[in-house]
Every structure is written in C-alpha cells, then in structure tokens.
Amino acid sequence: MREEVLRRIRARDWAPGAAIPTEEALAGEFGVARATVNRALRELAEEGVLERRRKAGTRVALHPVRKATLDIPVTRLEIEGRGQRYGYRLLAEDRDEPPPAIASRLGLAKGAALLHLTALHLADGRPVLLEDRWLNPEVLGRAAPDFHAVSANEWLLTHVPYTTGDIGFSAANASAAEARLLEVAEGAALFVIDRTTWEGERPITCVRLAHAPGYRMQTMV
Amino acid sequence: MREEVLRRIRARDWAPGAAIPTEEALAGEFGVARATVNRALRELAEEGVLERRRKAGTRVALHPVRKATLDIPVTRLEIEGRGQRYGYRLLAEDRDEPPPAIASRLGLAKGAALLHLTALHLADGRPVLLEDRWLNPEVLGRAAPDFHAVSANEWLLTHVPYTTGDIGFSAANASAAEARLLEVAEGAALFVIDRTTWEGERPITCVRLAHAPGYRMQTMV
C-alpha cells in the first residue's frame, strides 16, 4: 500500500501537485479496507509527501517540507553509545537572577531567582559539551538532588518526565571563556542547542548546550 | 485518551520504567475500542514516551530519546516565509570528478564525473546560504535545466520527487573563500547542513549548505 503509493509518485503516475484517488477508490482498487488506506495516506501526509484536506481530497505535495526526525538522546548515553567513557563535572551552582532574555523566554517575572548550573560533559576525559542551565527551583521539591553526582538532564528526565518545549539549533563562535573550558581555540565554531521546557504552564528549565567542534547531528530522511 | 495517558505519566501514577496496563485493560477502563487505545499508545511510542514490546507489554520510557521533528523547507520558501525577498545566483557550473569523500558517500566508482554546482542564496539582497552541490548527471535526462534560472533544490523536488537519504547538521568556521562569498569574517561560525540523497539505489546528489551566522533551526518538542 504505502510502497505502491510511493512507487506511483516516483514513477510520476501521480505528479507533484496532482490529486490522487479518494480513500474509498484506493481501497477498492487495492482490495483492502478504507481504514488501511487511511493509515497509509495519513502517515505519508505526516511525513510531508502528501497534502490532505477534507472535501478537497489528497494531492502529492508540490513543495514537500521534508520532515527529519532527530533523536535527542541523553548526553551520557550518546557518549557511551559511541563506546567512549563518559565524564561529568559540575563547574558552578548558584542561585541568581537570570538575564532578561532567559526570564522572558521562560515567562518569568523580573526579579525571580533561578538555580544556575554550569557543567562540562567529557568523552574519554576530553571536554565535548558545555552546559549552561537555568532551572526553576520549584521543581526540585524537598529532595534537592546533588548536581555534582547526577547531571541535571538525567535528574529531570526521571523526576519531571515528559515536558513540552522548544529546541533550537545554531552555530556560534566560542567565546574566550567557552574556549578555555572546552579546550579549543577562541572563535572555534560550536554547535549550539538551546532548549526551553515547560511542564504544562510551569517553566522548568532553559539550557544552552555548546558542543565542541567535531559534533554532528545526523538522521535519515 | 492520549492526554489522560500523559497526565498519568506526569502525575507519576505511572513512573518512568514501570509497565502500564495492556491495551485490552485500558480499552475496558476508558470504554473505547482497543484500536483506539492502540493508536494512542503507538503514537506515544513513536514519540519516544513509551516503549512497547510484544508479550512484554508497554512501559513508560526510562531514558526517553526525545524525537524532534524538523521541517526542512525549500530555501526560497523559507526566506519568503520570513517576508524577505529571495535571490539566487549560480556561481559556477562544471563537470568534474568529485573528491573521494563525495564519491564514496554516493557509492560511485572512482573516476565518474558529476555535475558540480556552486550557488548563493540571498535574502533581501544579502547572502545567507552558500550551496556546494554534486549532482548525478543521469538524473537530468534530455531536458537539462538551466540552473541559472532555477535552483537545483527546486528542480530536483519536482523532477525527482521523494528521494531518501541522510542529513547531517554541524558547525564550521568559514574558510577564506566562504567568508568572501557570504560577506562575513573569516572564521565566522557557519551552520552547515550536509545532505546526500538517493532515489532507490540510484545516487542523486550530495550537497553542503553553509548558512551565514544568525541562522537558527527551531522546532517544538
């Protein structure tokens, strides 16, 4: 079903922009139930290959916005998965008022104090990731974890599961301080991941992950 | 259904790592058909929230590998979508033997000649993206397009639809040549997307897209 649809698109039986038969017609043609057709076409639409609208029908996407699904793993597991030894060092932990950019991103009133963590993640003893995190102290509860022993990332995963949020990817030149900590030249191109998360309406954390040169995120399309 | 499952996970009724009831049990509890439960749980599993195995049942993921879905739009539409004027300049077009790294990525015999395109994409007249592309000349067919008029990206989308491939994201310091073309300082941090695509077994293209500083890819998680 799914493969036959893709074959027809690639063979240009169904050209980009053109409408394809209705679910009912395809169900008849392939001799399957409509629910089966629906699932196949719905999944292809989610991948950006088809565009579907009630009443208007299904078309082959003209300017397919390809969807790439990235896995965002826990740093420790990513490093260990490469067969390297994982290391983690908490560099600083204090309670402070965040810069306005961070406060507004989290939707916090000016003047609210957050927990500020700076940490370094290492692979085979070499620094590979500099973490700069602002954390809502409310989420810690009474059993405040020891962030020397467990990274905030892993603690949050098991204690504040399944947050929503946004994530951004960009490139930045290493500042002098970043260069020193990551043991790279000042100005080196770092791969930066910015992430802000909420649990419902409650802001949880805002983190900047600066990856040392050589880092590459990869996926299939 | 879906929301109730997420609520129970967030409320820690179902803790990370713990098994949740079977599809049949949940269908009974919620008073819905098993197919409905199946769809909800299957989708949550695809997002990395749950882990499902036949016979073993469904568990709340312990180390959820969060899946972020990135949209990879056509450059022109991305720029126009920001309300900017799109510009495109083909800088070079020749037929050449690709460097070994490119040839091996595409799985080509050494010595095969490819079409080599270099192009600049502009937003409001300012260069924002440098494209360096190797293209299998077989795909052009008899009606070789004029790559001065249409970008290879757009031509490929409508003429070789729905390819598979891989895509990688990284950061790189601008070389002298890149800096000159993008009108940035040498060494500036560029956001680089590498993409290799096939149509079935046939290699199509291998492209490096170097984005000028300021570029940011963003999505919700």
Added chain:
DNA sequence: GAGTGGTCTAGACCACATA
C-alpha cells in the same frame, strides 16, 4: 448540500517474545 478525510467500534487473525 455534498463529498471528502478523520475517527471511531467490534471483531478477527497474526507475529513475536517471553516464560
């Protein structure tokens, strides 16, 4: 108003991993 996709029900059989 009418045609399309979106979603659901109730039931069935199957594939697979585990015990």
Added chain:
DNA sequence: ATGTGGTCTAGACCACTCC
C-alpha cells in the same frame, strides 16, 4: 504455550470545506 502488541476488516458517524 501463552499473552502481548501489530495489523487488518467492515461498517458507521462525524467534521470540515468546498461548491
């Protein structure tokens, strides 16, 4: 051997949107 999820059928009703 058994219990779980994976997928399917056949039918129904609904929601949206285009005409």
